[in-house]
Structures are given as C-alpha cells and as structure tokens.
Amino acid sequence: MIFTSFTLKVLKVRCPQCGAEFTLDVTTAVLNEASQSPMGLAGVALPHGDHVLVVYVDSSGGERGLRVFKSFQTPAARQMTEVLVPSDALKGLRNIGGFTIELGKLGLRLTSPAGRAALLLKGRKGDTSIELELVRNLDYQAARPWLEMLLEVIDTSYSIEVADYVNSLRVLDVLLEERPFVYARQVLWLVANSSIVKTRLRMPEAQLVRTLKPSAIFERYGGGFVSRVLESGEARLRELLTAESPQLLLSSAEAILALYRRGAVDLVVT
Amino acid sequence: MYAGSLYYDVSLTLVPEAVRLLREFDHPNKAELLQAGSQLYSFVANASERLRAITLPPELQQFREVMRYGFLSLKRVFAEGDWRAHVLFTELVAELKPYRHLLEWLLRAPSLPSKPSVVEVNTVAPLFSAKLSAGAGASVTLVQKRELAEVSIVGEVVEEYFRRYDVQGQVVELEDLSRPAALKGTADVIFAGSPDAWKVGWDTLLSLALTVLKPKGYLAYLLPGNFREGLKTLLRFWDISPFPEPLQAVERLRKSGFGNVIVNTQECFYAIFAQRR
Numbered sequence: 001m002i003f004t005s006f007t008l009k010v011l012k013v014r015c016p017q018c019g020a021e022f023t024l025d026v027t028t029a030v031l032n033e034a035s036q037s038p039m040g041l042a043g044v045a046l047p048h049g050d051h052v053l054v055v056y057v058d059s060s061g062g063e064r065g066l067r068v069f070k071s072f073q074t075p076a077a078r079q080m081t082e083v084l085v086p087s088d089a090l091k092g093l094r095n096i097g098g099f100t101i102e103l104g105k106l107g108l109r110l111t112s113p114a115g116r117a118a119l120l121l122k123g124r125k126g127d128t129s130i131e132l133e134l135v136r137n138l139d140y141q142a143a144r145p146w147l148e149m150l151l152e153v154i155d156t157s158y159s160i161e162v163a164d165y166v167n168s169l170r171v172l173d174v175l176l177e178e179r180p181f182v183y184a185r186q187v188l189w190l191v192a193n194s195s196i197v198k199t200r201l202r203m204p205e206a207q208l209v210r211t212l213k214p215s216a217i218f219e220r221y222g223g224g225f226v227s228r229v230l231e232s233g234e235a236r237l238r239e240l241l242t243a244e245s246p247q248l249l250l251s252s253a254e255a256i257l258a259l260y261r262r263g264a265v266d267l268v269v270t
Numbered sequence: 271m272y273a274g275s276l277y278y279d280v281s282l283t284l285v286p287e288a289v290r291l292l293r294e295f296d297h298p299n300k301a302e303l304l305q306a307g308s309q310l311y312s313f314v315a316n317a318s319e320r321l322r323a324i325t326l327p328p329e330l331q332q333f334r335e336v337m338r339y340g341f342l343s344l345k346r347v348f349a350e351g352d353w354r355a356h357v358l359f360t361e362l363v364a365e366l367k368p369y370r371h372l373l374e375w376l377l378r379a380p381s382l383p384s385k386p387s388v389v390e391v392n393t394v395a396p397l398f399s400a401k402l403s404a405g406a407g408a409s410v411t412l413v414q415k416r417e418l419a420e421v422s423i424v425g426e427v428v429e430e431y432f433r434r435y436d437v438q439g440q441v442v443e444l445e446d447l448s449r450p451a452a453l454k455g456t457a458d459v460i461f462a463g464s465p466d467a468w469k470v471g472w473d474t475l476l477s478l479a480l481t482v483l484k485p486k487g488y489l490a491y492l493l494p495g496n497f498r499e500g501l502k503t504l505l506r507f508w509d510i511s512p513f514p515e516p517l518q519a520v521e522r523l524r525k526s527g528f529g530n531v532i533v534n535t536q537e538c539f540y541a542i543f544a545q546r547r
Contacts, residue, residue, distance in 0.1 A: 181429050208335065208336070208339055208358070213364040214362065216361060216431060220434035261353050261354055261357060261423055261426060261427055263358055
C-alpha cells in the first residue's frame with residue numbers, strides 16, 4: 001500500500017526575525033505528527049538566511065506559535081558544524097559506547113569519542129542520521145525499532161541544545177533493554193525537546209495530586225521529584241531533567257508525562 | 271446513626287452543585303439527573319442542616335473535594351473530550367480513606383494463591399492487579415469495554431501501570447462484558463472496584479465472575495454503598511446504578527454458587543471476598 005501525504009490547508013506566516021513571508025502547506029503527514037506528539041503539536045522548519053523559522057501546527061492544522069533558531073551553517077553551504085561531545089556525556093551508559101548524530105536542519109554533527117563497537121546501528125530519516133556504536137551484543141532486531149524511534153523523534157525536534165540530544169541518547173541507552181511501549185516515543189520527544197518545553201501547573205488537578213498523592217505516581221516515580229515538579233509552578237523541562245543517572249533521567253521524564261496524563265501539568269512550547 | 275451517614279449527607283449536599291454544572295455541558299442522562307436533583311430538595315436541606323452543626327473530619331473534606339473534582343472531570347470529558355481528568359478522578363477515588371482501607375484488606379486476603387491469574391474489570395487505573403502483581407507475581411488480564419479501550423490516553427495509562435508495577439499484563443477489549451467467552455474459567459481472582467467497573471452493574475459483575483473464575487477461584491469486589499440516597503443520585507452522574515445492600519449481596523452470592531463470603535464495610539463503601547464452589 002502507498003501512503004501519500006495531501007495538503008489540507010495553507011498557512012501564511014511571517015518570520016519575526018527578518019520579516020520574510022512563507023506559504024506553508026499543512027499536509028496529512030504534519031497533522032499525523034501533531035496528533036502523535038505529547039502536546040498535540042508538530043513543528044515545520046523553514047530554513048532561510050542564517051536562521052530557521054519553526055512553525056508549530058496543531059492537529060487541526062491551526063498555527064500555534066513561531067520560533068526562530070539560529071542555524072549553525074546556512075543550509076546552502078551543505079557543511080556540518082562538528083561538535084565533539086565529551087566522553088563524560090557517556091558516563092553511566094551500559095549499551096551505547098559512541099555515536100554520531102547529523103542534524104541536517106541545524107547543520108550540526110554531534111560526535112562522541114569512538115567506542116569499541118560490538119554492534120553498529122545506522123539509520124536516516126529526513127534530514128537526520130544517527131550512528132550508534134553498541135558495546136554489548138544486543139539483539140539487532142530488538143534494537144532496530146528503538147533506533148528508528150529515536151530518528152523519528154530527533155528529526156521532528158527543534159531544540160538547538162546539544163545536551164537535549166545527548167540526553168535523549170542517555171534515555172535510549174536504558175530503553176534499549178526494554179521492548180518498545182505505547183508512550184516511548186513521547187518520553188524520547190520530551191527529553192529531546194526539554195530546553196524548549198515548559199511545564200505549567202493546571203488547577204485543581206495539581207493541587208489534588210499534591211494532597212492526595214495517588215499511589216501510581218508517588219509510589220512508582222520518585223515522590224521527591226514529583227513534588228518538585230508540582231511546586232515549581234512553571235519550569236523548563238531542562239531545569240527539571242537534571243538527573244545524572246540515565247535510569248533516573250528516564251524515570252523523571254516518565255513522571256512528567258504521568259502528571260501530564262492526569263492533567264496536573266500542561267506541556268507548552270516556549 | 272447509620273454507618274457512613276456523614277458521607278451520605280455530604281453526597282446529598284453535592285447534588286445541587288453537580289446539577290448546576292450539568293448546565294455547562296451535554297451529559298447523556300441530563301434530563302433524568304436534572305429531575306432527580308429537583309426531587310431531592312428537602313433531603314438536601316436536611317443534610318445541610320445536619321452538616322452545619324459539625325466540623326467535617328479531614329477524610330470527609332477529602333471525599334467532598336474528590337467528588338467535586340469528579341463533576342469537573344465529567345465536564346472535561348463530555349465538553350472537552352479530555353480523558354485525563356477521568357483517569358485522575360479514578361485514582362483519587364482509590365485514595366479516599368475508606369476505599370484505601372478496603373483495597374488493602376482485599377490485597378491482604380490470606381487465601382489468595384501465589385502467582386494468581388487475575389482478571390480486573392473495566393478500569394483506567396488497574397491498581398489492585400498492579401499491587402497484587404508486585405506482591406504476588408500475578409498475571410493480569412484487564413477486561414475493558416471497547417468505548418474505554420479506544421481512548422488513547424487510557425491505553426497509555428494502563429501500559430504505565432503495567433510497566434511501573436512490572437505486571438505481566440494484557441488488555442482484552444469486549445463489546446459486551448456479559449459475554450467474555452474467551453476468558454471462561456481462566457481466572458484465580460476477579461476484581462472490580464473502579465467507577466467504570468461499577469458502571470457495569472451488579473448483575474453483569476456477578477455473571478462475569480461466574481464465567482471467568484476457575485472452580486475455587488476468588489471474587490474480590492469493592493463496591494459503593496449507593497443503595498442509599500445521597501450516593502445513589504450522585505453516582506448516577508457516572509451512570510452507576512444502585513448496588514445491593516451488603517447483606518443482600520452476600521445472599522445473592524451464596525445462591526449463585528459462592529462460599530466463604532466475607533464482607534467488610536467502611537463508611538459508604540464495602541468490599542466482598544468470596545470463593546466460588
């Protein structure tokens with residue numbers, strides 16, 4: 001079967017930085033991406049000049065915000081800016097010994113010092129490519145879906161913080177030992193976009209969660225972390241997802257999603 | 271004074287608030303509930319009078335807050351299509367003091383087999399089977415009505431429970447809960463105890479237990495005491511029909527082939543534990 005993406009709506013947008021006007025086709029693929037993202041938004045990148053305009057579109061095709069990012073390189077130059085990620089970033093990882101991530105839309109290549117690979121996983125989606133050097137001989141068939149999920153997530157992420165992408169790899173390192181689950185993509189997406197997403201408390205839900213402490217949240221995620229999120233008012237995820245251990249980082253991201261799924265916090269792009 | 275009287279009085283005083291909120295969204299039983307609300311006028315006035323004379327203990331204040339949130343959750347679901355509120359409401363009900371006490375009582379039942387196969391009925395938050403699984407290594411089948419199973423946030427929350435409590439679990443969607451043919455004689459334990467399970471009704475819950483339980487299997491039901499006014503009308507907002515009084519429920523279970531029936535009543539909830547002969 002061949003799936004085709006159709007244009008359902010056309011939006012006119014103006015870049016707030018340079019005033020350039022664009023016509024944006026809102027396709028079925030964009031709406032599909034929005035409906036699958038945790039916040040119901042998809043970002044469409046419009047690179048031009050020395051910057052990228054990202055238009056956020058909701059699952060009904062409505063415009064829900066604009067954001068401008070500075071490109072590391074002009075897209076025309078076709079050359080990537082290399083960023084060497086220090087080996088400290090791989091501390092505590094059990095499976096990933098090295099990586100290269102190419103973010104075409106930002107003109108950025110992130111590489112870690114090379115590891116000893118027992119298994120090399122490579123993949124490309126859209127403007128993004130990832131190579132993972134796995135130090136343990138994981139089952140290729142089990143690891144491949146995780147790589148594809150990460151590719152999909154990173155290709156639709158608009159953070160310009162290197163740490164966000166590195167953190168998504170740290171979370172993936174833990175997930176590689178599990179089977180994919182329904183909301184795994186949302187967890188990875190939150191981590192990969194943690195510098196541009198904020199939590200916003202929602203009342204009375206946040207207050208009720210604080211006082212009644214539902215077991216599934218307070219017993220199964222760190223109660224201290226949950227309380228911190230509920231007391232922080234409005235906080236950038238980057239400020240909340242600070243755990244050094246990859247397991248704790250994953251658990252914290254899941255806790256934020258759990259609060260979102262109870263309506264205790266909303267997640268907003270800023 | 272009847273056990274849990276204050277809970278029924280608090281429930282009665284909440285009915286007018288619930289009726290007022292009904293005007294803000296389309297509820298499937300709107301006409302019936304508006305009528306029921308107006309018929310309770312004198313009951314509500316008497317309950318308010320009784321409550322005015324006392325200071326509500328913290329657990330009753332909590333009950334009132336949770337039920338108030340329940341109305342808001344209905345509005346969020348029916349007017350905004352936001353099921354997150356329903357998930358939270360279900361979890362908050364499970365944190366009410368009398369409910370929590372009964373849930374712990376059922377979980378501590380000494381005769382539960384180790385590594386049981388558990389069927390939990392129609393819930394968005396399978397806390398009983400998750401806790402049982404964490405403690406006794408149960409394998410869990412969550413039976414959900416299709417209308418609930420098709421809500422994406424519900425699927426995510428159920429998977430969250432399975433993951434976080436390390437449950438060997440599966441979800442079975444059924445159009446009609448009274449016909450669980452595929453699950454016939456498969457369960458060591460059946461549990462029902464959430465607003466969505468209560469919505470299924472006493473008769474269907476009983477026939478479900480008779481179908482899915484193995485011989486000598488256990489029924490563990492945590493039910494609302496909505497045989498009495500106050501909670502009776504209040505739970506109609508969730509389309510929950512009255513359950514029998516505990517003694518009537520025990521009698522019905524005995525006649526239906528259950529033995530070793532034990533009931534524990536806590537305020538406006540009761541739990542039944544029984545073994546199929």
